Amino acid sequence: MTRRAAVIGAGLAGLACARVLRRAGLYVEVFEQDRIIGGRMATTRLGLESFDHGSQYLTARSTQFKTYITELTSSGYAARWKPRSSTGEEGGGQMMPWYVGTPGMSSIVRPLAESVRIHAGHKVHTIVRSEKGWDVWMDDETSIGPFAAIAIAVPAPQAQLLLGRLDSLADPLSRVRMSPCWALMVKLEERTLPDQDVFSDMSEVVRWIARNSTKPGRNSRGECVLVHASPAWSRETEEADPEVVAEELWAEVSHVLALPPVRPSRMVAHLWRHGLVDSSLGESYLYSSEHRVGVAGDWCLGRLAEHAFDSGTSLGRAIVASLV
Ligand SMILES: Cc1cc2nc3c(=O)[nH]c(=O)nc-3n(C[C@H](O)[C@H](O)[C@H](O)COP(=O)(O)OP(=O)(O)OC[C@H]3O[C@@H](n4cnc5c(N)ncnc54)[C@H](O)[C@@H]3O)c2cc1C
Known part of the structure; x- marks a missing residue:
């Protein structure tokens, strides 16, 4: 069995999953349609200025996301943001601390991408199973593989397209x-x-x-x-x-x-x-150990960055458990 795993989508969920797989000793390749990683955790430039045009700030409820935020703040990839509210008070109205990536929100995913191979600018068209494992086919009709397992970490409507006839995984996504x-x-x-x-x-x-x-x-x-x-x-x-x-x-x-x-x-x-x-799926991820294909994303659990991180991390653990 090959020790290679593929992740489709280099947003927070996909890269959190990739990190779990890499730490378990797998060789991980991530496929991302954009030329840059981060997905909705995005920073873009307009002339000399940068803008976070997707996610605005992070909050953390789960222990594992709090731990990740601590890792980010201690390595300079994130900092606390205390915007002035209508009362003029810094951080006024925050129920829990707000964190932002530094120098932009896209920094939030940087540590997760270390030591994984990223194929940026590669839109995945389909996944095809062969005797040796899974092959990933791109829009330009090239393919890379075989992979022992695949994590699909893209928005639910796009995941449904990639899942094709894997009905046990694709059907529940209609709820999202x-x-x-x-x-x-x-x-x-x-x-x-x-x-x-x-x-x-x-x-x-x-x-x-x-x-x-x-x-x-x-x-x-x-x-x-x-x-x-x-x-x-x-x-x-x-x-x-x-x-x-x-x-x-x-x-x-x-x-x-x-x-x-x-x-x-x-x-x-x-x-x-x-x-x-x-409306979310209501489960932290879906994984078929028979097919060795799973799906993750914010939409599994909720609508926040934290949900994406927790979903991707959980899917990564499920894949590792199925490969031992
Ligand atoms: C406007 C806006 C504001 C937000 N504000 C906040 C906020 O303040 N706080 C907060 O916690 N959350 C916020 N969010 C939500 C947060 O951004 C998301 O929950 C999180 O970034 C989702 O991560 P993800 O990895 O699940 O998905 P994504 O970030 O969407 O990542 C999916 C990746 O898959 C790639 N992809 C898709 N299809 C393919 C394919 N076929 N082949 C290859 N790659 C593919 C995409 O390009 C993308 O990079 C906001 C979102 C938006 C849009």
């Missing part, structure tokens, strides 16, 4: 519901927002506004603002032109915050098509 979410990145040359760092549930259109530049480890001149649209509005405008979405969202932000008529120097809208989980 995920919503799109528009993210708007705005660069302003001067400080323009009211004296507060985060604003939530501002209207039926805007769910979240954050001064990205107030997170620790960010250097920026002027103001970098990150906006998330509400799930309902994002669903209605899912097929709209990103430039039109950017204009409409900025008009709404200007209106709800009563801003002076300022034109951003840059603004870009990005759609997270499977952004937020509406």
Whole structure:
């Protein structure tokens, strides 16, 4: 039996799974369709400025995620963020501490990617079983394998496509519901927002506004603002032109915050098509020891980064247990 395992998806769930597999002595290869790793734990550049356009901050309830956050903060990959609330108080309104990746949210996955082989820019089209194990076929009709086991750590609708006729794994995923979410990145040359760092549930259109530049480890001149649209509005405008979405969202932000008529120097809208989980699977992962294929992701347990980490870690352990 080959000691190679494949992970599809280099988000937090896939890379948490990869780390468990690697620590158990397996040779791990991760396939990621994007050119960068992190998935929704994302940081992108607009000119000289960086924006966390996916996940905004982390909270930790489970012991294993708390332990991982401690590892991140002690190695400089994350820090506590205490944004000023409407009362002007730092960290006001936080039920539990908020952490952010430094210098960007994508740093959160960096330690997990050590010593695993990452095939970035490789979209997996299908997985095919042969006598020797599983082969992973890419969109460009090349394949890599064989692998003893496969972890699929992508959003549920995409996982269903990859699972094909593995009905025992694919069928339960129909229970999962995920919503799109528009993210708007705005660069302003001067400080323009009211004296507060985060604003939530501002209207039926805007769910979240954050001064990205107030997170620790960010250097920026002027103001970098990150906006998330509400799930309902994002669903209605899912097929709209990103430039039109950017204009409409900025008009709404200007209106709800009563801003002076300022034109951003840059603004870009990005759609997270499977952004937020509406209904989860209710199990931390699914794994078939007969087929040696499993699925993981935030959508298994909830809608937070912590759920993705716990799901990927649990799937990794199940795969290791099945291979001994
Ligand atoms: C707008 C937004 C705001 C959020 N805010 C927060 C927050 O503040 N706090 C919090 O805890 N959580 C937040 N979340 C949720 C958090 O980002 C997710 O729970 C977590 O990042 C999910 O990780 P994952 O590994 O399950 O999935 P993903 O991060 O989606 O990773 C899946 C990966 O698989 C890749 N992939 C998909 N299909 C294929 C294929 N066929 N072949 C190869 N690769 C493929 C994708 O490119 C992606 O990199 C937010 C999410 C969004 C979208």
